[in-house]
Amino acid sequence: MITKIQVARLDDIDRLGSRTVFVEGKEVAIFRLSDGSVHAIENRCPHKGGKLSEGMVCGAAVHCPLHDWKINLRSGRVQEPDHGEVTVYEIEVDEATGAIYISL
Numbered sequence: 001m002i003t004k005i006q007v008a009r010l011d012d013i014d015r016l017g018s019r020t021v022f023v024e025g026k027e028v029a030i031f032r033l034s035d036g037s038v039h040a041i042e043n044r045c046p047h048k049g050g051k052l053s054e055g056m057v058c059g060a061a062v063h064c065p066l067h068d069w070k071i072n073l074r075s076g077r078v079q080e081p082d083h084g085e086v087t088v089y090e091i092e093v094d095e096a097t098g099a100i101y102i103s104l
């Protein structure tokens with residue numbers, strides 16, 4: 001069964017900004033790209049656990065604040081030459097109310 005949980009509102013997150021939320025005990029980083037799209041990934045770098053919510057967003061990737069690994073916010077994959085991936089959460093935005101939901 002899919003559960004939909006409201007985690008934030010569009011107004012809460014600036015473009016190229018992020019917000020951290022806890023969903024069922026997991027720390028999730030929500031990002032808003034320059035095109036306005038919203039993406040959610042686990043807030044833990046697969047390298048050594050850096051907080052991705054504190055990284056810089058560039059294009060569709062976030063740069064980990066610790067050692068600059070680049071993680072694609074759409075696929076969750078680490079860019080070459082590094083390797084790894086993070087969990088990507090499905091996001092839904094209600095354009096009428098600005099509510100952001102995560103599906104679990």
Ligand code: FES
Nearest residue numbers: 045047048064067
């Ligand atoms: S912990 Fe993220 S690059 Fe090292």
